[in-house]
Amino acid sequence: MHLLVVGLTGGIASGKTTVSGLFAELGVPVVDADVVARRVVERGQPALGELAAAFGEDILTADGVLDRGRLREKAFTDTAARERLEAILHPRIREWMEAEIAAADGPYVILSVPLLVEGDLLQRVHRVLVVDVPEAVQRERLIQRDGSTPEQAEAILAAQSSRRNRLQHADDIIDNTGDREALHQRVRRLHQDYLALAAEYDGSDGAAEG
Template sequence: MNTPSAHPWILGLTGGIGSGKSAAAEHFAALGVHVVDADHAARWVVEPGRPALSQIAEHFGEQVLQADGQLNRGALRALIFSDPEQRRWLEALLHPLIREEIADNLAQAQSPYAILVSPLLIESGQYTTTQRVLVIDVPQALQIQRTLKRDNTSEEQVHAILKVQASREDRLRHADDVLTNDRDLEALKTEVERLHDFYLTLRGGQP
């Protein structure tokens, strides 16, 4: 019988916008896997009362705060999307804090393996902290179609986000496993279950 090792190995899960990585992560979580979402960690480090938020307000001015003191993400996004230097400043502030938040959360995992979900797993170098990488892959036309439907956003904005994210080829080059999510949710869940069974046989993320 396999007894879980003291330290779960870490699977990095990524995919471009609209690929269905959140749906895949939810199903892994439903199967009992400890899932840490880098986006949630990124939101948590800028909560009111955390030091990062006051530094951001000091740097960009009060317009990046909402009336209730929360970060105004739309205003901040508009400021950094058009200015690479400001984006680099923000990343230099937030990335170490997000890394720490993620590491603390992953350290609490009790499952045989844990998952780090991150849209920027490759670009941010987060994949180096994982033992294996799963890419949820989807043709770009379908990515755009799904995102427009889900986020009620403009095609221009979707293309801007795609530009910041790693190219599909780059993601696939880093992948140990690829799940092609071009069918329905049931098909996605079946693939997740198949991968989960396989992952339970691995030690340290390797066969």
């Protein structure tokens, strides 16, 4: 059975995790790309062996677990290394997410992907939901939440897709500058909208228009 897929995205520190959690509380299946990315490199997964073969056994700890810091040092040294990393991980992440979507039980599913707009998954979703806050709020949250310096926060934001670019692709927008109750209300309203859309959805592959 094909489900209506709602792509959830937003800039760093915008509140994507909070929003996906609120949908989950309403009984909506959530497939989170960040969670999947961690699972595909767990001990025993084929991708871990491929990474060790490509970047060296020293990216593994003595217990055979991925040393993420070590991998970052090696994989982001140049464009070729990063592309090699992506060639190993991206197909497996995509495959895992597709399996989770296929197994999801509900009228629709939330696919949470930080780089939805920048990546190649836009055609996989039927609606794009953007969690939005001004960049000044992102900057403030990065400093308070992660202990980033103002310069680090600025560099992180500069490396991301622009807020304007995300909003241009949005079918629905959640303004997350208000309090938690306002956020709850917005999610509940969207939930009703998505239930109605799911009831009309014919189950065909590809992204719906709109």
